Amino acid sequence: MDEESQQQGIGTTAVKAMKLSSRSPVLVLTAALAALLCFQITTRTVYPVWVDRTRGWFESDFPLDAESCSGFYGRIPARKTVMSITDFGGVGDGETSNTEAFQKAVRHMQRFGLDGGSQLNVPEGRWLTGSFNLTSNFTLFLEQGAVILGSQDPKEWPIVEPLPSYGRGRERLGGRHISLIHGDGLFDVVITGQNGTVDGQGKMWWDLWWNRTLEHTRGHLVELMNSHNILISNLTFRNSPFWTVHPIYCSNVVIRNMTILAPLDAPNTDGIDPDSSTNVCIEDCYIESGDDLVAVKSGWDQYGIKTARSSSNIIIRRISGSTPTCSGIGIGSEMSGGIANITIEDLHVWNSAAGVRIKTDIGRGGYIANITMRNLIMEKVKIPIKLSWGSNDHPDEGWDRNAIPTVKGVRISNVLSLNSTKAPQLLGIQNAPFSGICLRNVTTKLSSSSPASWHCEFVSGFAQDVFPLPCPELLQEDVSRCS
Numbered sequence: 001m002d003e004e005s006q007q008q009g010i011g012t013t014a015v016k017a018m019k020l021s022s023r024s025p026v027l028v029l030t031a032a033l034a035a036l037l038c039f040q041i042t043t044r045t046v047y048p049v050w051v052d053r054t055r056g057w058f059e060s061d062f063p064l065d066a067e068s069c070s071g072f073y074g075r076i077p078a079r080k081t082v083m084s085i086t087d088f089g090g091v092g093d094g095e096t097s098n099t100e101a102f103q104k105a106v107r108h109m110q111r112f113g114l115d116g117g118s119q120l121n122v123p124e125g126r127w128l129t130g131s132f133n134l135t136s137n138f139t140l141f142l143e144q145g146a147v148i149l150g151s152q153d154p155k156e157w158p159i160v161e162p163l164p165s166y167g168r169g170r171e172r173l174g175g176r177h178i179s180l181i182h183g184d185g186l187f188d189v190v191i192t193g194q195n196g197t198v199d200g201q202g203k204m205w206w207d208l209w210w211n212r213t214l215e216h217t218r219g220h221l222v223e224l225m226n227s228h229n230i231l232i233s234n235l236t237f238r239n240s241p242f243w244t245v246h247p248i249y250c251s252n253v254v255i256r257n258m259t260i261l262a263p264l265d266a267p268n269t270d271g272i273d274p275d276s277s278t279n280v281c282i283e284d285c286y287i288e289s290g291d292d293l294v295a296v297k298s299g300w301d302q303y304g305i306k307t308a309r310s311s312s313n314i315i316i317r318r319i320s321g322s323t324p325t326c327s328g329i330g331i332g333s334e335m336s337g338g339i340a341n342i343t344i345e346d347l348h349v350w351n352s353a354a355g356v357r358i359k360t361d362i363g364r365g366g367y368i369a370n371i372t373m374r375n376l377i378m379e380k381v382k383i384p385i386k387l388s389w390g391s392n393d394h395p396d397e398g399w400d401r402n403a404i405p406t407v408k409g410v411r412i413s414n415v416l417s418l419n420s421t422k423a424p425q426l427l428g429i430q431n432a433p434f435s436g437i438c439l440r441n442v443t444t445k446l447s448s449s450s451p452a453s454w455h456c457e458f459v460s461g462f463a464q465d466v467f468p469l470p471c472p473e474l475l476q477e478d479v480s481r482c483s
Contacts, residue, residue, distance in 0.1 A: 069281035069315040073231045073254040076188055079139055080116020081109065084123060092125020094149065099130035099156055106135050113137045117188070122146040122196065130156025131219070134183040134191075142196025142235060150180045150200040150221070150241070157219045157241075163248060165276055165299030165307035165337060167395045169217030170242075171209070171268075177219035179246070186227040197236040198222070202266060205241035209267050218242035218268075225249055233257050240269050244289070248275040249309055258285045264324050266290035271321070273297055276309035276337050287321035292330035292357075293349070294319060296339055298366065301399040304336025305365045312340045320348040327357040328378070333391035335405065336366040343372045350379040354386050355417060358407060361391040362429065365403030368410075376415045384417035384444055385424035387434055387459070407434040410461075415442040421450050423468055428458030437461030437474065444468060 083105070084090075090101040109118035117137035124145030130153065134140065142148065151157070157177040162168045169176040180200055183189055200221045208214040221240035224230055230253040237244050238261040245260070247253045255272055262269035271287035274280045275297040287293040298304060298311040316329060328349035331339055349355050355378040358368055378384050387407065407428065423444055428434035438461050446452060446468070456471035463474035 072281045079119040081112045081118040084121045094126030102132040110135045136187045139190040142193030144194035146196035148198045165304045167303030171217040176217035179220040179223035181222045184225040188229045190231045200240040202239040202241040220246040243270040245272045250277040254281045260287040262289045280314040292326045295330040297334040298337035300334045310338035316344045318346045322351045327354040331358045333359040340369045347376045355384040358387045360405040363399040364405045367406040371410045373412045378417040388427040404432045409436040413440040417444045423454045425455045426459040433458040439463045442466045
């Protein structure tokens with residue numbers, strides 16, 4: 001791969017985010033205030049991950065550094081067998097269905113799983129397809145100018161069983177549509193390229209939702225289940241019917257250098273939703289969506305409690321974007337299997353409903369614990385920090401009204417929010433208060449007509465160097481408990 005090709009690859013993701021940010025004059029003030037407040041927002045170069053399409057994956061092409069969590073993905077030798085979708089009859093004219101070609105290609109390449117692995121290249125063109133499954137020891141590589149288009153025929157998104165930790169489709173009873181790109185029980189899967197695109201063409205699905213004619217829960221753009229050692233990088237994902245990237249029951253997952261886009265009014269188009277997964281790295285991504293940019297989940301009410309698959313050891317860093325209806329980073333509300341050991345840092349969110357949010361409900365059970373958030377910049381975000389319950393959605397009448405979630409050990413520091421309409425809200429549950437809520441160096445600059453008072457109930461914790469003055473509930477715990 002030549003130097004020019006590299007410069008035109010995923011490096012454009014970071015450049016795009018910087019260009020968008022530079023259009024806002026508010027950032028000049030932000031930068032000054034951030035310096036005064038001793039913020040530690042990183043200025044390092046975002047390093048792309050590259051795969052030579054003619055050779056496969058090479059260990060030397062995967063740079064690591066002290067500020068990256070990408071080491072969660074274990075490096076591997078080159079793929080021994082490299083083929084193109086055109087070898088299986090693929091036609092990239094944007095009209096011909098390539099569902100059979102993709103399915104045939106993966107079936108063929110399964111045989112190389114224990115013989116050096118395989119890589120399927122998708123060249124420049126518009127490749128219309130229905131759902132297809134991946135295989136182990138496999139790389140799906142989208143060359144520059146390659147666009148995979150989701151089929152507009154719902155029958156090409158077959159119905160599959162509901163997830164055990166949800167008990168039913170998230171939107172409708174019964175099964176759910178499979179994702180466009182899917183995998184179950186896999187090891188060592190890479191989805192990457194030269195800034196190619198996967199476009200779910202989700203408008204058809206959004207219209208079904210808005211018109212209330214949706215029969216089964218919409219499919220994700222990419223879903224990997226029960227899988228280990230996953231890398232998704234250097235691509236643009238857009239217009240997902242439902243949540244865009246959904247690793248569930250997975251371990252050692254790296255998602256980095258991605259651009260994820262959906263219309264800001266497209267329903268439930270979350271960017272990245274790690275769900276009942278461990279050792280997950282999400283970094284250096286630009287996301288615009290009609291729901292949370294990133295949402296950590298772990299199952300829904302009694303089904304999540306029974307499955308008991310937690311989400312833990314997750315690092316989310318250097319995420320930027322906008323969502324007018326939801327949060328930059330959300331934790332929950334589906335959290336019944338437990339969520340713990342989450343680090344969120346270097347977040348930049350603008351024109352959004354909330355900056356960071358922890359959400360749960362009676363009936364969820366489970367726990368949210370040991371959450372660290374630091375170095376957060378927000379502009380025109382209605383509520384910068386919100387911890388609350390009352391999602392008021394349950395899978396069926398079998399939910400347990402005595403299943404009370406536990407929320408404890410939430411540390412938030414180095415936050416600057418400009419032009420917010422509300423001060424932070426911390427709303428715990430009666431007889432099960434949120435505890436260990438520790439805030440340091442948190443500044444919320446409210447619009448002139450906004451009330452300056454925090455809204456707190458059934459919480460306890462500690463606050464230091466917080467403006468406006470926090471609620472008295474945050475003066476109840478010793479500072480040593482927040483270290």
